[in-house]
Amino acid sequence: DAGVIQSPRHEVTEMGQEVTLRCKPISGHNSLFWYRQTMMRGLELLIYFNNNVPIDDSGMPEDRFSAKMPNASFSTLKIQPSEPRDSAVYFCASSWGLPTDTQYFGPGTRLTVL
């Protein structure tokens, strides 16, 4: 298995632009998580899905952020419009069940908003 796949691995964009991050979970996993890591705020859980349904989006910072999971093998995290404070590494993870099962993390997307 290829593990959790994220794309792009690096993204540089200008303030105000729309950014879309993508994640392909491990086949057969039914939970998917989006995390953000910054020096200032540390690690944060943004949202997680179970069976393609958002279960907890309390970590989504504001309306500029949206996440979708149209099917079991694909999820997107969109930022529109992007701001410099959104610069971070965004990780996607998947697990068989809920967070209590072992989560497998993707390599992350490093986002820089100029």
Next chain:
Amino acid sequence: ELKVEQNPLFLSMQEGKNYTIYCNYSTTSDRLYWYRQDPGKSLESLFVLLSNGAVKQEGRLMASLDTKARLSTLHITAAVHDLSATYFCAVENNYGQNFVFGPGTRLSVLP
């Protein structure tokens, strides 16, 4: 508001020594997670602790949970250089929401 603290934040130790990392949290919870992150890399799940008194071990690492004290420990036995990494704990409150990470403990094991 759920808050999670770790100490120490930085730990430098010699190979072969034992040490413990502590994770304290502020509200009732019986779900605690430990992760490892190598510099510039992604995260790796280490342990999930789901009840008071839970203990899990993997190699030289052992994690435990005391929900009454709101405390988890990650004990390192006979450290080796390969254990050098940042270790994070994370706590999920009893309502299945508010998944909060600690600040991390950066561990350096010196030869």
